[in-house]
Amino acid sequence: MEMAILVLQIAALCLLAAAILLWALYFPHPSPLIRRWLPPRKRWPEAQVRVWLKRGKFQRAFLRHFYSDPERVAPAGTSMVAPADGLVTSAEVRGDVRYLVIALSFWDMHVQRSPLAGKVVSVAAHGDDFMDGEGREFAFLREKHCPVQKRVVIATEAGQIAVRLITSIAARRIETWVSEGEDIGRGQRIGRILLGSTVVLELPAATRLLVRPGERVWAGQTPVAEGLAIR
Amino acid sequence: MNDFFSASGHLDWGVFALVVFTGLWFLLFDLVWRLSNVGIGRLVVAMSVGWVVGLGLVWLTLYR
Numbered sequence: 001m002e003m004a005i006l007v008l009q010i011a012a013l014c015l016l017a018a019a020i021l022l023w024a025l026y027f028p029h030p031s032p033l034i035r036r037w038l039p040p041r042k043r044w045p046e047a048q049v050r051v052w053l054k055r056g057k058f059q060r061a062f063l064r065h066f067y068s069d070p071e072r073v074a075p076a077g078t079s080m081v082a083p084a085d086g087l088v089t090s091a092e093v094r095g096d097v098r099y100l101v102i103a104l105s106f107w108d109m110h111v112q113r114s115p116l117a118g119k120v121v122s123v124a125a126h127g128d129d130f131m132d133g134e135g136r137e138f139a140f141l142r143e144k145h146c147p148v149q150k151r152v153v154i155a156t157e158a159g160q161i162a163v164r165l166i167t168s169i170a171a172r173r174i175e176t177w178v179s180e181g182e183d184i185g186r187g188q189r190i191g192r193i194l195l196g197s198t199v200v201l202e203l204p205a206a207t208r209l210l211v212r213p214g215e216r217v218w219a220g221q222t223p224v225a226e227g228l229a230i231r
Numbered sequence: 232m233n234d235f236f237s238a239s240g241h242l243d244w245g246v247f248a249l250v251v252f253t254g255l256w257f258l259l260f261d262l263v264w265r266l267s268n269v270g271i272g273r274l275v276v277a278m279s280v281g282w283v284v285g286l287g288l289v290w291l292t293l294y295r
Contacts, residue, residue: 002240009242016254023261034262042265 040065040107049106069111072220074187079210079223080115081187083163084108084199088215088224093205100201100209100224102217110193112165113220115201117186118156120178125150150174152190158227162202167193187220201225248289256282 023031029048030038044062052058058066074081085108090101104110126149153162165174173194178184193199207225211217217224260278267274 006241009247012251013247016251019258020254023258030265031258031261034258034265037262038265 035061041105044106046106066106066110068109069189069192070109072113072187072218074220075223077223077226078116079226080158080161080201080203080207081113081220082211082217082222082224083115083190083201084112084217084219085110086199086217088211088213088217090213091209091211096205098203098205098207098209100203100211102199102201104193104197104199109219111189111219112163112191112193112199114152114154114178114184114186114188114190115161115163115224116154116156116158118154118161118184120180120182120184121153121155121160122180123150123152123176123178125174148174150176150191152176152178154184158207159204161204163190164200164202165191165193166198166200167195189220245289245293248293249286252285252289253282256285 019031019033022033026032029045030043035043044059044065049058049062052062082102084102084104086102086104088100089103090099092099092101149164149166151162151164153160165176167174174191175194176191178188178190184190201224203225208227209225211222211224216222256278260274263278264271264274269277
């Protein structure tokens with residue numbers, strides 16, 4: 001009996017020692033034993049993701065999270081919904097267009113959605129080389145030496161809008177799932193940036209914004225603007 | 232060594248409880264540290280107080 005208790009005690013101590021060894025092996029990043037209880041941003045800290053980016057090798061669980069595509073329910077009403085998950089970084093007006101810039105982080109879902117129902121007017125790819133010229137005046141383009149972009153223009157009842165999917169030449173992978181002439185619904189998936197970065201919603205300057213820089217938005221779910229403002 | 236194992240032939244329950252509790256408390260500290268935004272100094276103080284209270288409870292349970 002004493003022997004059995006001793007064996008059980010030693011087994012329990014070995015399990016504890018293994019848990020502490022795992023902690024030490026993974027420190028400063030979280031041990032696999034506690035990852036499930038951490039939110040994504042803490043489960044895979046930025047420093048760890050940057051190391052993976054340099055090596056080109058990622059943890060499978062992180063990739064599963066990165067490529068996940070959860071269902072979203074668009075809110076009732078006719079407001080424009082966010083085209084991407086992320087943080088609104090600016091809402092600058094240039095001429096007749098308002099540029100609502102959404103920065104995506106490593107932990108955001110990377111599937112983009114249509115802000116409104118409408119007809120796709122064009123899907124155009126831009127940028128493979130160093131960009132100089134008119135695009136450089138925009139901060140969201142200036143930050144990247146070689147912004148690789150796809151611009152989806154959609155004709156809606158609120159006017160013509162565009163969703164610009166931007167990544168860098170290092171990532172260079174954008175998929176679009178809609179084509180010219182196609183009718184699309186509000187909140188419908190329109191594409192995916194496979195490693196990156198920024199989504200810009202181009203709206204008529206007169207639309208009324210419902211979000212401010214610094215706020216978080218979720219694709220297909222967060223109302224970001226509505227109708228045409230009364231001048 | 233003989234003292235450590237105690238006369239009954241297995242690890243003394245007090246020593247065993249102390250080691251297991253300390254190990255688990257340490258792992259819990261790591262989890263709380265990652266989940267909370269509290270400064271490390273305040274967290275160390277709070278967790279140390281918790282550890283001492285835990286040890287007191289172990290002692291009260293086993294040796295009272």
